[in-house]
Amino acid sequence: MSTAPSLPAPRAGTPLPDGLAAAASPETAPEVWPLTARTVEGRLHVGGVALHDLADACGTALYVVDEADFRHRARLWRESGADRVHYASKAFLCAEMIRWVDSEGLHLDVCSGGELRLAVDTGFDAARIVFHGNNKSVAELEAAVANGVGVVVVDCLEEIDRLARAAAAADRVQDVYVRIAPGVAAETHDYMATGGDDVKFGFPVRGGHAERAVLAVAARPSLRLTGVHSHIGSQITATDGLTLAAERVAAFVALLAERHAITVEEIDLGGGAGIPYLPGQPRLEPATFTSALRAGLERVLPGSPVRLAVEPGRSMIGTAGVTLYRVGAVKDGLRRRFVSVDGGMSDALRPSLYLARYTAWTANRPARGEPVHAVVVGRHCESGDVVVPDIALPEDVATGDLLAVPATGAYHHAMASNYNAQPRPAVVAVRDGRAHLMVRRETPEDLRRRDAHGEPVRLTTG
Numbered sequence: 001m002s003t004a005p006s007l008p009a010p011r012a013g014t015p016l017p018d019g020l021a022a023a024a025s026p027e028t029a030p031e032v033w034p035l036t037a038r039t040v041e042g043r044l045h046v047g048g049v050a051l052h053d054l055a056d057a058c059g060t061a062l063y064v065v066d067e068a069d070f071r072h073r074a075r076l077w078r079e080s081g082a083d084r085v086h087y088a089s090k091a092f093l094c095a096e097m098i099r100w101v102d103s104e105g106l107h108l109d110v111c112s113g114g115e116l117r118l119a120v121d122t123g124f125d126a127a128r129i130v131f132h133g134n135n136k137s138v139a140e141l142e143a144a145v146a147n148g149v150g151v152v153v154v155d156c157l158e159e160i161d162r163l164a165r166a167a168a169a170a171d172r173v174q175d176v177y178v179r180i181a182p183g184v185a186a187e188t189h190d191y192m193a194t195g196g197d198d199v200k201f202g203f204p205v206r207g208g209h210a211e212r213a214v215l216a217v218a219a220r221p222s223l224r225l226t227g228v229h230s231h232i233g234s235q236i237t238a239t240d241g242l243t244l245a246a247e248r249v250a251a252f253v254a255l256l257a258e259r260h261a262i263t264v265e266e267i268d269l270g271g272g273a274g275i276p277y278l279p280g281q282p283r284l285e286p287a288t289f290t291s292a293l294r295a296g297l298e299r300v301l302p303g304s305p306v307r308l309a310v311e312p313g314r315s316m317i318g319t320a321g322v323t324l325y326r327v328g329a330v331k332d333g334l335r336r337r338f339v340s341v342d343g344g345m346s347d348a349l350r351p352s353l354y355l356a357r358y359t360a361w362t363a364n365r366p367a368r369g370e371p372v373h374a375v376v377v378g379r380h381c382e383s384g385d386v387v388v389p390d391i392a393l394p395e396d397v398a399t400g401d402l403l404a405v406p407a408t409g410a411y412h413h414a415m416a417s418n419y420n421a422q423p424r425p426a427v428v429a430v431r432d433g434r435a436h437l438m439v440r441r442e443t444p445e446d447l448r449r450r451d452a453h454g455e456p457v458r459l460t461t462g
C-alpha cells in the first residue's frame with residue numbers, strides 16, 4: 001500500500017525570498033491605510049467602525065470606504081494650487097460619491113455616457129463636467145450637448161465633426177478641449193502610460209496632428225476651443241515627466257498663439273498622482289504634483305494667465321478604500337502557502353491586469369507567529385486570480401479569519417466583473433462610528449434578470 005506524499009509546508013523560520021511584501025497594520029504602515037484606520041484591542045477599525053461588525057452586517061467580500069480620508073484628500077487637492085480640480089470618476093463612481101464630490105466643490109471628469117448619466121441623474125451640475133473618451137458615440141455626444149456638459153475633450157477628427165453637428169443641431173456652442181499626446185512616456189506600467197506617441201489617446205504633437213485638430217475645431221462655428229488636455233499616465237510618483245509634459249503642452253499652446261493667433265484659456269494636465277500600495281512606497285502629494293506642472297508651464301509661458309486644471313482619481317479615493325475578505329481555505333504548496341478568500345479577480349482586477357502588489361492585515365484578531373511566504377488567492381477559475389501576490393503573512397492566519405486589503409478604493413469596484421457568476425460586493429461608507437451603504441451587494445437574482453432565455457431578436461433587414 002502506498003501513501004500519498006504530503007506537501008512540505010513552507011515552514012515558519014524558512015528564509016523568505018527577497019522583495020516579499022510585509023503584512024502591515026495601520027500602526028506599522030499608516031501610509032497605505034485610510035486616515036482613520038486603527039487597531040483597537042487587536043481588531044481593525046475604520047471610521048470608528050469595527051470591520052468584523054461590518055462583515056457580520058454586510059457579508060464579505062466587502063468594499064469599505066473611509067469618508068474622512070476622501071474628504072481630507074479632496075481638500076488637499078483643492079488647496080494644491082490648481083485652478084480647477086476634476087475628480088476622475090473612472091476611479092470609483094456611484095451616486096453617493098457624486099454627492100461627496102459635489103459637496104467638496106470639485107468638478108467631475110467622466111469618460112462614458114453611463115458615467116455622465118449617473119452624474120446628471122444625481123443632480124450634479126453638468127456645467128462642471130468634463131467629458132473624455134477616445135470613441136464617444138453620436139448618442140453620447142448628443143447627450144453631452146443636450147445636458148449642457150461644460151467641456152467635451154475631443155480625441156479624433158471624426159469626433160470633432162460629430163460634435164460640431166450635434167452642437168449646431170441643438171443651436172449651441174460647445175466648449176471643447178483638444179487632447180494631445182505630448183510624446184512623454186510616464187514611468188509606470190505600460191498599460192497606464194498614455195502620453196507617448198504611440199497610444200490610442202489624443203493627437204500627437206509630432207507630425208502636426210494636434211495642430212490640425214485645433215484648426216479643425218476653430219473652423220467649426222458650433223465649437224469653441226477653450227483648452228488643451230494631456231494625461232501622461234497613472235500611478236506616477238516621479239515629477240520629471242509631469243514637468244516635461246507641462247513644458248511640451250505649454251510649447252504647443254505658444255505655437256498656436258504665434259502661428260494662428262489662437263488663445264487657450266485653460267490647460268488640463270490630467271491626473272495620475274501615485275499612491276503607496278506597499279509599506280514604505282511614496283505618495284505624490286497634490287501640492288507637489290501641481291507645483292511640478294506649474295514649473296513646466298512657467299518655464300515656457302512665464303506670467304501667462306492660462307488656468308491649470310487637474311483630474312486626480314486614484315490619489316483622491318484610492319487610500320480611502322479597504323476590501324474585506326473572509327479566509328475560506330489555507331493550503332500549503334511546494335513553495336508558498338495559498339490563502340484563499342471569498343473574492344478575487346472579479347472584485348480586484350489590478351493584480352491580474354498590471355501585476356499590482358498589495359499588503360494585507362487580519363481584521364478580526366491580531367495574527368501571530370513567524371512570517372511565512374504566502375499568496376492570497378481568489379475563488380475564480382484562473383491561476384492568475386491573485387488578490388495579494390507574494391506576502392509574508394503571520395503563520396497562524398487561518399480559515400475563518402477576516403483579511404483586510406488596503407489601498408483598494410480606486411479601480412477596484414470600478415473594474416469589478418461577474419466572472420464565474422460572482423455577484424459584485426457591496427460598498428459601505430464609514431464615518432464617526434456609523435456605516436451607510438453606498439452600493440448594495442449584487443444578488444444572484446440581479447444576474448438572473450439579464451438572462452433572456454432565447455428571446456427572438458427582431459432584425460431590421462432580410
Ligand SMILES: Cc1ncc(COP(=O)(O)O)c(C=O)c1O
Pocket residue numbers: 088090091109132194231233234235270271272273311312313314315410
Ligand atoms: C484622462 C484621464 N484623466 C484622469 C485620470 C485619472 O488618473 P488617476 O486615477 O491615476 O489619477 C485618467 C486615468 O486613466 C485619465 O485617463
